[in-house]
Amino acid sequence: MEETIGTTDTAQIPRQRAGEQLLDHAVRYAEERHWDVFPGTWLEAGDGKEYCSCGDTDCAAPGAHATRPDWVNQATGSAAGARRMWGKQPKAAVLLPTGRTFDVLDVPESAGFLALARLERMDLPLGPVISTPDRRMIFLVLPGGAAKAPALVRDLGWAPSSLDLVPRGQGHYIAAPPTRIGGLGPVQWARRPTPENRWLPDAEELISPLAYACGRERSRPGTVPSA
Template sequence: MGDDFGRYRGTEGKVSQWLRRLARKHDDGRSSATDADAREALLLAVAAAGMPISPAAHPIGYRCSCERIGCPTPARHPISFAWQTQSTTDEAQIERWARNQPEANFITATGLVHDVLDVPLEAGSRALERLLEAGVDVGPVADSGGDRMLFFTATRGTPEDEDEWWPCELDCHPETMDEHPGFRWHCRGSYVLVPPARLPGELSMTWLRGPEHPLPDPLTLLETLTDACARYAGENHELDPHPVAWPLGR
């Protein structure tokens, strides 16, 4: 569990409280016989929130289970090339996956029910504090287990009329991750890892706010997140301090 877990006022829901209790069990050195059941319950909670998931790779030491030499996203990518059609919220299927693939991480396909606003951890931490202090309804939020924070929102990517869908310079697909070092917007055609997930180097991905929190409209978070990212970029000159955001006037 990360040191930042539970640090934000008002962020702890049922899932987050359970994670903290589990961390305490491990800190006490006691092996929990219910870890597999708990993992399954967390995955089912993600599905119950309407977010479709499918199996992903897992770490083997500092390597990825896919055994691809130089895997660019170790333990963070789907197992199947058909992940978009395979992703599901079906409880029975998720239980089968969880029990038959006990080491697997899971990804969720974005742009179907939800999008994900993916920002640097430091910028996300500042934005989350501001949003909560302002009384904004923030949805699920995850610590990526590295240097990113993920804000889960309702999607803008599946209108009934396809002519109403239009791209944005922040749209991030798996193959374009390096093009978006600051703000990334995962919508149609993309995915993100979901907690609980193990990562190389004994890192882990955890919920800061669990999936029981309703998905907000992304516009309610966008201004605060882009502002935090711009400030962060100004302090880190290798990043673009002026990302092109989804036009607010449209």
Template sequence: MGDDFGRYRGTESRIPQWLRRRPKKSADGSAFDGDVAGREALLLAVADAGMPISPAAHPVGYRCSCERIGCPTPARHPLSFAWQTQSTTDRAQIERWARNQPEANFITATGMIHDVLDVPLEAGSRALERLLEQGIDVGPVADSGGDRMLFFTATRGTPEDEDEWWPCELDCHPETMDEHPGLRWHCRGSYVLVPPAQLPGELSVRWLRGPEHPLPDPLTLLETLTDACARYAGENGELDPHAVAWPLGR
């Protein structure tokens, strides 16, 4: 499904061949891919788009590489508690991280340059098709583990004016789910995994539309996404209103 999205309106997908291969396994059971240069190039492309990143945990079999017993978000959280200040677009630093931590996933800190609208995969697939058919500019889009879709947008925050920030908590707490079923808005104080990332159970995070696409205003996508989420919730009736909201303790 993912590769088809890049072909709408003549926009051929640039997803590298290595993302289409199943991850190999290391001796300890953790996932990795042998194409180090391809992984590094994708991470640098995210940085070149202005999105700051920092290292995150990775899967070890079906567990998380962190030492937390019963980690609630295995392989999805930053390595450092200082991830907000650590996140960077500096190419030299990202190259060092990628080479020194070859199995690490990476997160991007939202709310400075970009936000992320995070929706159920089925709802996001419908919304993406509709947006592209309408000729609306859609930015980078990622499949996050086969159950969520991430729409990367420009931020609604304004770093020069602290009073104008939109805290992530306002958008993703369970009490707001009735108004926006299934939608999480990652802005200031939040993060998401960026491709390429591996998750427990041989799942992955991969680009459907790469970071070369300009970041749109989130409001140009919001109505279509909320409509798709509401339709999905009505058809399935199984969205958990108490689903975990990010970030979690890191």
């Protein structure tokens, strides 16, 4: 089970309680949300530090990336399949392929919280939202949203390359809570999956608040625009 960190609706982030296992979450994602899941790398301890199981000391996402190039063939929506895979390596990251049951829109954390507040004021539909320990927020949208996002951003008057708004669809994946990324900490839910947000929004319903928030982030002093 999860408890919530934060005192306002906008800042609520569930926290994993002691005893919860990655396997439990992988099975719940498959059973309750019908999301495909697959296991990734994991963290190994040594010399007082934690290292990615891939063996790369400069790993960009230690303990939170795919273990092989054909990861797409590992993904399963079967709870029994998830139990089998995490039974072999209980510490493996929980990874979710995008472009199947959902796409994602990935923005800076500050822009994400600003967009959440605006979405709630406007009473716009909202699906689950992930908060990552490297200060990103990931909004789940209907499949196909990633492909539409650049044109939607242009329709709002922005050049897609000028905003730190990253759409991901077919061929990509994300790390799901409670996966830990190196020494940064766990991936968490900013808006956890519930029966009420089972039906995901279309990217078109979120793109204006997200683009506006990313534009505000871009204009802050000291912020470097994305390439």
